[in-house]
Amino acid sequence: VYGQKFSSNGTRQWPDSGIAFRPFGGGQPSFIRTFAKDSAAVVFYLDGTTVTTNLVRGFKVDRDGNMLCGGSIRDISSVVSSKGRLAGVFTTSGTSLLTWSDGRQDDNGIYAQNVNFDGTLGNLTDVNIQTPNIPSQYELLQNYPNPFNPVTIINYQLAMTNVVTLKVFDVLGREVATLVNEELNPGRYKARFDATSLSSGVYFYRLEATGFVQTKGMLLLR
16 A cells, blocks of 8 residues: 655655555555545555455554554454445544445445544444434334225335235225235335225225235225
8 A cells, every 4th residue: 555645736745656554465455545634644445365355454644654643554343354345434523434345244234433533443422324214013004084085095114125015905805906016125105096996985905015914994985
């Protein structure tokens, strides 16, 4: 891993060949990321121990190219695993938030680490990470409006990715409409049911997914 510093007009400030921060040999560095702040910069990268396994490492240098934080490269993630897609940003508190894909145990989950500007590892307490509001259970809600004429909305929620069907039946059990028949991700959904071609009466709608079936009734009044 080499580095170079440029002036505002593009003139090289360090030797023409740059400065070697991590010498050749012993691994395969990739995904090099650099963040500058004040009079110093931090550098992070994946350091491959083999073609498919690597660590997350980093170091800090001053404006003259001198290594700071004890003059050594530090392990940000010392777990040897298949990693990729290293990315990062500066947070408002001056730390670096790094993320990467990691196949150590769950087939490429997303891992993260906060690194303080002095090179120590931080935590995620000062980082606002938005997580999706995923329902904890399957549920079929009562349609609204009910009674209706001729359109009503059916809301439902899924706790896991699943192949879902939402169908409407008359009082004799005959299917009169298929509103949903596809694989959906976890979340909250709504389906529109238009009963223009149907006569007044009671109808039933049924939500089915793997291990889940729920039915509710509704009233069409003309």
